[in-house]
Amino acid sequence: MKKLIGEIIIFILLPILLYICIKNVESMSEYKINYDINNDTIINIYKDNPSLFNFENNKAIIDIETLYTYDSPYLFTLEHDSFGNECIGYYIIEKNNDDLLIDSSHICDMIDY
């Protein structure tokens, strides 16, 4: 009977400890920035108000403050980097015929504005 109780304890306790370890390791996994999170929103804002984007040679640089504070029904989300900084950098938008190519690699750049 004692052995049975012992075995039950081990079979319950070990999975619980394993679950706790896995949970902690998952939480510690490296944070990844979703660079493309606002691409659809930018396209919608462009359709809504193209004059917001100053294109020169089919290329426009637009800072996130302009997009984030633009009064529109589209949801613009601020990402944050692994330090916890809000990504308030800029986008490089390229016009290719009717399509917009969005370079979001600079959204977490620390720029002076």
Added chain:
Amino acid sequence: MDRSIFKPMVYFFLIILLVVSFIFILDGKDRYFQNKFIIKINDQELKARLDVKYKKLFINSYNHYDCNKSSCSFEDSFARINREDKIILNVNEYEVYNRFNKRVSYNNIDGNYDYKEIIDENKTMMVQRMGKTVYDGKFIHDISDIVKEDGRYYFHIYTKSKRNFTPFSKVETSIHFSVYVGDKV
């Protein structure tokens, strides 16, 4: 299988189970209460992001808050302050109590609550600008020497507090905000 080793193992795990259960019961009385943080530079209140790590025994749980104030506007993420001779940073942390004097979490509503300030002398701070770390060390109020040049500075303030008398429970809060110092270019 050698059954003689089985008995001590059972007792060993039984003791661990009892100790863990005891600590869980002690710690379980404390829920995760979110404190209120007020961040000011030269009397201008700033919006901050909070990342909170609750440690209870082996279990870490995480939470984050995009806004530390009762209301945050889109413009709050792009805060600016004018350059002055002295630039003073204040970070105040408060426990929140309802009208029945029960501790509650701060829920971004400044209603009929009492606030008890927590004095934490062990805060640390990191300041970044243009992708470089310009300060990393103990928290200081007078940041005039850190923000010498005009520009946007990214602040990170780290606090640690115990939740109860057991050594296994801690709350670590990271406060993140950015502010442009000087006239806008």
